[in-house]
Each structure stands twice: as C-alpha cells, then as structure tokens.
Amino acid sequence: MNIVKIVMRNVKRRRLSTSLTATSVALGVTLFVAIGVLRQASEQGFQRTAGICDTIVGAKGDSLQLSLNTLYHMGFSAGNISLGSFNDIRNQDGVAWAAPIALGDSYRSHRIIGVSSEFFEQINIAGSGDLRFSEGGPFDFSTNQFVEEHEHLFGEQDAGHDHEDDEHVSYQAVIGANVAAKLRLKVGDKIVPTHGVEKSTEQHHDAASEIIGILESTGTPIDRAIYIPIIAYYKMEGHVTDHEAEFEGTRDARGISAIMLSTKPGYYRQQIYRNINNRLDAMAVFPSIEMRKLFKLIGSGDMVLRIISLLVVVVALVGVLVSLYNAMDARRKEFAILRALGASRRSVMIIVSLESAIIALIGAVSGVLFASLAALALATELHAFSGVTINVSLGVEEIYLIAIVTLAGALAGLIPALEAYRTEAAKQLSSNV
Template sequence: MSVLLHLTLRSIANRRLTVSLTALAIALAVAMLLGVERLRHDAREGFAQTISGTDLIVGARSGAVQLLLYSVFHIGDATNNVSWHSIEAIAEHPQVEWLVPISLGDSHRGFRVVGTSAEFFERYRYGRGREIGFAEGRPFSDLFDTVVGAEVAARFGYRVGQSIVVSHGAGEVAFADHDDRPFTIVGILERTGTPVDRSVFVSLEAIEAIHVDWVGGARIPGVSIPTEQLHRFDLRPKAVTAALVGLNSRVAVFRVQRFVNTYPDEPLMAILPGATLQQLWSVIGVVERALLAVSAIVVLVGLAGLVAVVIASLGERRRELAILRAMGASPAHVFGLLALESALIGLIGCGVGFAMVQSGALLVGPWLEARHGLLLSAGWPSHGEWMLLGAVMSAAFVASLVPGFRAYRYSLADGMSVRI
C-alpha cells in the first residue's frame, strides 16, 4: 500500500499543473456548496432570532403568521387594534414582567413609523440575545423626538439634529403629511439586519399628538391646534396595534397565552414568536433548498471534470501503465493507482474548499454582520456540513472508480503497441 501511495504522489507531482487546476475546480465547487450550507444555517438561525427575549406577541385575533408579519416585520396591516384598557390589563398580569406596546399606521418616505415607548430600546433583542445599540445619539425623551434605523439614516443621509416629517398612512404613497409637527432626530441605531433598520421610532404620545386635529384619517378642515397647546390634551393612546410581552418565567408562557386568547373584553391573540418564525421559515425556506440543489449540481459538474481529466490523461499514460505492468504490477495495482489518484484529488479539493469557506467567514463575516446584520460564523463543520463533505467524498470515490476501471482493462500488449 505504501508503494502504491508513493507512486500516486509522484504521479500527482509530475502532473501538478493539471492536478492543481482540477483540484481548484473541485475546491471552488465544494466551497460554494459549504458556503451555501453555512449561510443557510446561519441565516435560518438569524431569522429565527429576528426577535429574541420576547415571550409573547399580543395583537388582535387573526392568523399567527399575519400577526408576526405586521408586528415584527412591518408587512401588511392589522385586522384591528388592541384597546389601551386591554393592554393595561395584560401588563398587570402577575406573570408579566414587562410589556412594550407598538402602534403602526404612519410612514416616512416609504419606511414604517413605529410608535412605542422608550423601553423598546432596552427590551428588544435580536440575534443571540443582542441589545439594540445607538450609532449616534440617544433614545427619544421629548414629545417630537425620533430615532431612526440604520437603513433609513443611510438611505437619506440623516444625522442627529435633522428634522423629518411623518406622513399619514403606510407605504410609498402617503395620504397626507404631518408637516405642521416635524420631528427632530435624536438617535440613529446601529445596523441589526432586522426590520428595526427600516423603521422610524417615535413615542406613543407623539402618535396621538400629530392626530389631535384629525378625525377618521383626515385633517379637520379649519382646525389647527398650536404645538405649544398639545400638553392640554390627554395624549395617552386609546389603542395600539400590538404589544411585545416578557414574562417572569418561561414556564408561565402557556398560562399567559391562554389568558390573552380567552380575554373576555375583546378578541385578542398571543403567539410565541419563535414557533411562528419557524412556521414562516418553512414557507420561505424553499429558496435555500433551491440554492443547495444548485450547489450540489456544481459539485457534480466538478467531479465530472475530474473524471474527464483523469481519463483524458490515460491516453498519454498508457506507455507508463504498460511499463508498470511489465515490471510486475497486476491489473488490480493499476486500478488502485488510478482510483487512489482521483480520490486524493477529490480529498484535496474538499480540504481546500473548506479552507476557503473558513477564510471567507473570517474575512467577510465581520463585514456582513456590521453591514447587513448577517451572522456568518467560522468554526468546526456543523453536522450538516459533515454530511455534505461525506457525500462529496463518497461521490469522489465513486467517480475515481471510472478511470481506475478504464485503466484496469488496458492490457500489456495494448500499452506497448503503437497506434496510428
């Protein structure tokens, strides 16, 4: 076996340029396969942790995915609002540690305006329990303070101290602007890779203040209340869109969920964000499976190239193989030589491909996390990556049998004869 390995290594070294190019092609294919698998795994974990540390999300009774979409991802609209009386009743439940209300309905140049409390920036978690950080400024404290997400600030070049105007209605096309009551940016959030980046945050009292002289979604004709007189009005919200709830103990999550779902005063619904995120991922996860399938096809093409290169080289090596036969090598030895050579090239390709993925995660991972909030981890292969590497090596071994069997069939006379 040692002699066979020695001959294989010498043969590979003698054809190092061709072998290097073949191994590089396999390495790129393997890197693509493992890279997609790692991105898929990390993206799935990141998606499942778009919101973490929140035990329940409360909203009007509808579908679980629908409630998650408009409360966390700000996609779509609520079927109904939740009265402030109900929010206070839920907050007073003995198992509820904290509650952060959320009010939607307005926008700023196509980005959602989220009315909430300053506690939002303390309680909201994403990723592996990470807190929201401020790139500049601080949370809002005055009535017309606002905090903008990283993507909003980057899109329009906003800085702390600038004034912005909120529009009534969500989406690119707004119904009317609240230009009589502009907001001042007091904080810009760090990029998180979550819907927080695409949001503008104001206080719940500010949402009520800009609608004081509005009725039924329209400004009251001829009525204009000066800003300095707004303090005379009761600016407590009458209703909100949803609420994020944290409990004293995770054990009580189903008890509180049942309390909300059977609340007698109005039809409400409480969902577990983690379980609903997994349900949502099962719907949109078809894309990841498609990318994985494409990567697998690329690997198969790379292995087919390996077989083609080794078989093509047999025409030039027939004299070499014939000499080996003449020196006493059996057909099985020739078969083992070609099979081992192909398998080693496949092994080298897998090793280099994995090294490429690791290097890419180390070099590009911090940039992806800072720029897009995507966590790309570098480390020992996961279970799924071991399975893929095993599948690639098995496929490489099967592919190595083809040139080995081809060489096995060459006879001594065929190798020594001259073909014209």
C-alpha cells in the same frame, strides 16, 4: 517513483479538462453548502430578533403576519387593538411589562414606529443585552403618560376641540444605527414622516421630529427603524379623522397596532397566552415559535434544493469518470512506459484513482469557497432588506463534505483505474515498435 508528482504532472498537463470537470463539481458543492449555511444562519438571526419579547399581541388574524410586521417590519398590520383592551391586557396578573406599538408611517423607506419609554428600558437583545445609545438618549414618554394623553386627546376631539401639541415630548425621534449611517443623520437633525409604508408623497409637515438619540447596532430590524413617542403618531394630521373614529375593534383608527409584552416567571406565560386568545378582539403569539414554524416550512424547500445540488455533484463525479475513461486509449502507452520503468499494476491503478480524487478535491474546496462568498453577499442583501444580521461561518460539516466528495471522486476513478490496471505493458510497447 514519486506517485504524487506523477499525478500532479498529469493534472496540470490536462489543465482544461481538469478545470471544466472540477468546475462542475464546484457548482454542485456551492449550491449545497450555500443553502445549508444560509438557512442555519438566517434562522439564528431571526430567532435572535424573536427573543426581544416573550409575546406579541395584536388584532385577530394571521399569527405569522403579526410577528413579521411587529418585529421585522415586513408587510402590513392586520388591524388595531382598542386602548381599553390594551389596559385590560397590561393589567393582568403576571405581566412584567407591556409596550404599545403604533405602525403605519415611514421616512425614506424606513419604518417609523410609535413606542413608549418602556421599549428602550425593557427590550433585551439576545447576546448583547439592553439597547444602548451611540449618541444622545431616549425620549421620556411612559406607557402611563400615553394612556392619559390618548384619553385626553380623543376626549378633546370628541368635544370638537383641537389638541394642543406638546413639542418637547411628541416630536422627538430615536433612530437605528443603519438609518443614521445610510441617511447620514445625526442628533439634532429633523425628519418629516411620510404617511404609509410604501412610496408616498404625503408628508406630515406638522410632525417634523428632532433626532435626540442614535442606537448602537443590534443586528436586528431595530437598526433600520425610527422610533417616536407613540402619542405623536395620533397627533399627526390625517391619522384619525372623524369618519375613521366611528369604527371600533380592529378598524378603530384610535387603537394601537400591537403590544410587546413580557411575563413574569412561572406559569404566567401560558395563562396570559390563553386569556388573550380567548378574547374576541385580540390574539397573542409567541414570536420564537412563529419563526420556528416559518423555517420549518422553508426547510421543506431547502431539502428539495439540497437534493438537487447533490444530484449535480453526482453528475459531476460521473463526468470525472467519463473524462478519465475516455482518455484511457490515449494513455495506454503512458501506463506501459511506467510499467517498463518499474511501476507495478497497483501503482498505475493508484495514479488514475488519485487523479480522480484530486479533481474532486479541487472542485469541493472551490465549491465551499464560492459558497462562502455567495452566502456573504446574500447575507448583506438580507440585512439590507430585513435588518437581520446573519453570521455566515463554515464548520465541521463542510470539512466532512470535502472529504466525502474527495472519496467519491476516488471511487469514481476506480473504473478507469481498473482499465489501467489491465494494461499489458509488453503488448502496448511492441505495438509501437
């Protein structure tokens, strides 16, 4: 007697009941797996971006907001750092490099970021190395040039003179891979920045910038950004008015939004971190630590959701038990016939328990597959929103989960299996004579 064939025949014969019960198991498994896979992959993707630089420096405020705004282009800048403070910080012993960042404009929902050449020269993407170009190349505008032109520009404004545009340097742009693909832009095209990062109709027609380079895909928010020489940001009409220039510190419109910096090996990292945070006008944050804090916070919510999803699986397995138990009265004659054909009580018990295990197995495997599809879809949405690429992959944990759910299904089938075990073949057959 082939027990497996009998079990598979019974499962197919009760197709509707099997499908509904397996689906309820699959829903719980889908939720459990999708939450775990997405959280792990998201944390890896965000940490990959956080590794772009050792430290971010910005105006005093919320450390997480500074990290998200500078690296992930989310939210708004809390304020500015004066040029004098920037020079003090970059000239500290132990600073390997420091790149100024200016934020506040956009082009068709993509952030425009003012940077110096050091950004392209020093940024290193974990796992893929330095920034590379698929077309064209970077603009040539160093941090030292920025400091000189910044002082010259505002010196002229203070004296009541208009600045002279340097079109060769100031009005060029480098775009990320996603920007090029989504907006169908190529080297030689021009873009006109829009004031602000929300939907706005106020365009900087005086600062139309020619695209001179397209970056290769990095799997980070860099892919969704547009980069211009940082001095161009200050030359745009309306960015710095006489009224705004009167403010100092975090409200100083002449200041820079943030600084990306890297330290030399050794004790310098902590020393520079302390020195900056002791200042009244700036703070330093370690983006990798901020991301760990963020995902630790998210992890609390994840745990609650995973517990709920496990309860869904448990309820579904109870449903398997109830479904098989309710069918026992109708199947007593079937078991009696099997006994009459030579099946032992143990074989009948195994058949019922195995049916329960197979239903759980179908649900678990389906749930893992559904979770993979759901995670891939959500990963695509996350990439579109944040620019962070997350690699969704299944591992040994999912195989263990399938095995555990299947075993739990077999155990859930023990109660109806014991009922089948106690079935008296002679009594059932004689009652139908």
